[in-house]
Amino acid sequence: MAEDEAVLVSPAEVARMAGVTRAAVSNWRRRHSDFPEAAGGTGAAPLFALPEVRRWLERQGKGRPMADEVRLWHALRAERGEDMAGALAAVAAELAGERSGKPLGRATADLVAELARDRTPGELVRDLAERYVASATHSGGDHVSTPSLVRVVRHFAGETKGVVYDPACGIGDLLLSVGGSKVKGRVGQDVADGLPEFVRLRARLEKRPGTIEVAQGDALRDDRFPRLKAALVVCDPPSGQADWGRDDLLLDPRWEIALPPKAEGDLAWLQHCHFHTAPGGRALIVLPASAAYRRSGRRIRSELARGGILDTLVALPGGLAAGHSAPMHLWILRRPTRQPGPDARVRMIDLTDADLGRTIEPDPERVADVPVISLLDEEADLTPGRHVAAGQPGAAAYEKARTRFEELLEQLRHALPRLPEGTEELAATVNVSELVRAGLVRVEEGRPVSTTDQLDTDFLLGFMTSAVNTRRNTSGSGTHRADPRGARVPQMDPDRQRFYGTAFRELETFVQHLEEAAKMGRRAVQMAHDGLTSGTLEPPRAKDEDDE
Numbered sequence: 001m002a003e004d005e006a007v008l009v010s011p012a013e014v015a016r017m018a019g020v021t022r023a024a025v026s027n028w029r030r031r032h033s034d035f036p037e038a039a040g041g042t043g044a045a046p047l048f049a050l051p052e053v054r055r056w057l058e059r060q061g062k063g064r065p066m067a068d069e070v071r072l073w074h075a076l077r078a079e080r081g082e083d084m085a086g087a088l089a090a091v092a093a094e095l096a097g098e099r100s101g102k103p104l105g106r107a108t109a110d111l112v113a114e115l116a117r118d119r120t121p122g123e124l125v126r127d128l129a130e131r132y133v134a135s136a137t138h139s140g141g142d143h144v145s146t147p148s149l150v151r152v153v154r155h156f157a158g159e160t161k162g163v164v165y166d167p168a169c170g171i172g173d174l175l176l177s178v179g180g181s182k183v184k185g186r187v188g189q190d191v192a193d194g195l196p197e198f199v200r201l202r203a204r205l206e207k208r209p210g211t212i213e214v215a216q217g218d219a220l221r222d223d224r225f226p227r228l229k230a231a232l233v234v235c236d237p238p239s240g241q242a243d244w245g246r247d248d249l250l251l252d253p254r255w256e257i258a259l260p261p262k263a264e265g266d267l268a269w270l271q272h273c274h275f276h277t278a279p280g281g282r283a284l285i286v287l288p289a290s291a292a293y294r295r296s297g298r299r300i301r302s303e304l305a306r307g308g309i310l311d312t313l314v315a316l317p318g319g320l321a322a323g324h325s326a327p328m329h330l331w332i333l334r335r336p337t338r339q340p341g342p343d344a345r346v347r348m349i350d351l352t353d354a355d356l357g358r359t360i361e362p363d364p365e366r367v368a369d370v371p372v373i374s375l376l377d378e379e380a381d382l383t384p385g386r387h388v389a390a391g392q393p394g395a396a397a398y399e400k401a402r403t404r405f406e407e408l409l410e411q412l413r414h415a416l417p418r419l420p421e422g423t424e425e426l427a428a429t430v431n432v433s434e435l436v437r438a439g440l441v442r443v444e445e446g447r448p449v450s451t452t453d454q455l456d457t458d459f460l461l462g463f464m465t466s467a468v469n470t471r472r473n474t475s476g477s478g479t480h481r482a483d484p485r486g487a488r489v490p491q492m493d494p495d496r497q498r499f500y501g502t503a504f505r506e507l508e509t510f511v512q513h514l515e516e517a518a519k520m521g522r523r524a525v526q527m528a529h530d531g532l533t534s535g536t537l538e539p540p541r542a543k544d545e546d547d548e
Contacts, residue, residue: 008040008047008078012495016135017053017070018062022499023420032060045493050074072115073131075108082453084135085194088128088171092201095121122206129171129202136322145173145236148356149286149320149328153234154178155360156314156332157284162231163187164210165276167219168269172199174234176208183210187225191218220268221245223254225276233273233283240288241265242447257303266291267300270331274309277335282311289315289327289383290512298380305375305382308340309333312347315384317354318411325415326509327352327516329384345369348384353407365396386523398531401524408517415510417503429488432460456497462504463489 011029015022029035036053038046076087086102093100094112104112116124136144145153150173159180166175169188176186176199186203190196196214203212215224221244244265249255254275260268266287273283291297292313304310312332318325348368351360368388375382385404389397432448435441440452441460448464450457463469469487492500531537 009050009053009074010041010045010047010495013074013077014048014053014057018057020062045495050078070131072108072111072128073135075111079105079108083194084132085192085198087194088125088132089194089198089201091128092125092198092205095125095205096201098201120205125202125205129173132171133173133322143168143236143238144170144322145286146320146322147173149236149316150174150177152314152316152320152330152356152360153236153284153286156312156330157232157234157282160232160281162278162281163228164232164234165225165228165230166234167223167272167276168235168237169195169199169214170236171195172202172214174236175199175214176203176206178234179210179232181209184231185211185213187228187230188212188214189217189219189224190214191216218245220265220272221248223272228276229278229281230276231278231281233277233281234285235269235273235283236286237266237269239266242449243442244268257307257309258300260300261296264291264294264297264300267297270333271300274333274335277333279335279337281335283331283333283335285331285333286321287329287331289329289516291331292329292382292384293379295379298378301380301382302376304333305346305372305380306340308336308344308372310346310382312349313382313384314349315352317352317356320356324505324509326512340372344372346372346375346382348382348387350384350388352385353404385520389527395531395537398524398527398537401520401527405517405520405524408513408520411513412510412517415506415513417506419503426490426492428491430491432464432487432489435489454494456494456501458501458504459497460489462500462507463487 009017011025012022015025018025034056036048036056039049039052041047072091076084076091080087080090087104090100090102090104091112094104094109095116103109112124119127130147133144133146153174154177157178159182161182161184163185164175164179164183165187166172167189169175169190170192172188172195175188179186186208188196188199190199193216196216199214200212202208217224242265244260246260246262246268250259254272256275257271260271270283270285270287270291273285277283292301301310310331311334314330314332316328316330318327321328346369348370349362350366351362354360354362354366366388368384370387374387389400389404432441435448435455436443440450440455441448442451443449448457448460450460464487528537532539
């Protein structure tokens with residue numbers, strides 16, 4: 001079509017069009033002399049004309065029908081580059097008849113008008129939002145909530161007649177989908193430029209119930225709604241933040257329970273959500289599984305349980321989060337209206353091996369109402385699987401632990417990424433100190449953090465521990481320096497960096513699974529030993545020869 005003539009697509013987008021990996025596209029370029037020549041970009045990051053790519057795929061029988069929203073997505077990518085948040089906001093403004101700060105080009109606006117003739121503006125915006133989630137999930141880029149995770153949170157959130165608040169709302173999937181039809185209002189905040197405006201317009205175009213107000217900014221560092229008390233708070237925050245602003249927030253009133261340690265950005269988000277919960281209201285926060293047992297957060301966990309704030313903790317299956325397969329937990333908090341009694345309990349739900357595609361409602365044996373007093377030991381380990389298993393009879397608990405250990409071992413068999421043989425040497429490098437001086441990287445507690453879209457943080461962290469950099473940072477006496485400024489990292493384009501970052505994250509996920517398997521193995525051994533010595537378990541008896 002005419003509007004496609006000027007559209008250029010990256011190798012990653014060609015891969016998505018064909019339903020293959022980017023490595024397959026690289027192979028096509030090397031092996032097929034008739035593959036389209038680059039029409040733009042650079043040698044390291046080429047771009048190809050969309051019509052030529054589509055014709056080549058059709059000739060090879062590799063193409064797939066391109067949905068209308070994908071055609072629009074390519075046009076937006078060609079016009080706005082990496083600013084897809086701003087592109088979505090501009091599309092929503094066009095559909096809503098509002099003036100955008102940076103309106104669409106004429107050809108793209110005409111394409112929006114064409115597509116809007118066959119569907120409602122709300123449907124088109126929703127399709128684009130789904131495409132944004134799919135793109136971010138595939139590339140490991142912007143933080144998004146997957147549809148499966150949204151479905152789980154919506155199930156446990158239930159309905160409310162009050163205000164819903166999401167302090168890290170992204171494109172608004174959680175904020176706009178929870179609470180039911182009687183929601184009074186929706187309030188959100190997000191740090192990404194363009195997304196707050198998109199969420200506001202999306203709510204209007206999709207005719208979501210309740211008023212809508214969305215602000216831009218980092219909710220931890222710049223809380224734009226300091227007086228808000230919501231009936232329902234939902235949040236899927238970015239996890240593992242090395243610098244969440246602790247030094248600037250030491251006296252912040254949101255730390256009602258305790259000042260979160262520097263390493264506990266996840267629990268800072270949790271307390272932020274609790275602070276904005278009205279009396280009797282609830283907060284649902286998605287956090288990595290490690291937040292339930294990390295030693296640095298044990299005081300906050302203990303106080304959450306002791307104060308009657310922690311209502312329910314749900315262990316979710318791996319693979320629900322975007323960009324990684326590490327397990328996640330859903331924390332359900334409630335702001336008490338009275339002091340908890342001596343018989344207070346926390347509901348633990350273990351859905352780690354559940355098929356959530358069929359039902360989210362847990363089986364009774366996956367649920368345990370645990371007395372608060374039993375959670376207040378030295379570790380304050382709130383991992384649901386530990387307490388659900390402990391609440392079952394001896395043989396059943398041991399069998400469950402043994403089965404879980406075997407499941408973890410099976411996960412480990414497939415957790416290490418398959419890595420093809422390298423085709424070129426990573427010779428050109430840049431010193432991290434130069435990146436720091438240029439303002440592209442900052443170092444927090446010995447950890448480099450990218451401050452730009454041109455550098456992937458996981459890419460940086462992965463190469464920081466390379467054999468070359470480890471030797472460079474180790475003195476002749478064997479002392480290792482924590483300062484990464486002397487390290488060097490390869491020079492490569494952002495798209496390729498993200499592939500490396502994804503591989504490094506998969507390796508880290510493997511390590512997490514390995515540690516969880518070791519922990520579960522030790523727990524199963526202890527349960528077996530305790531059962532054998534207490535009489536609740538007994539050793540297997542030798543089979544009679546006739547039974548063999």
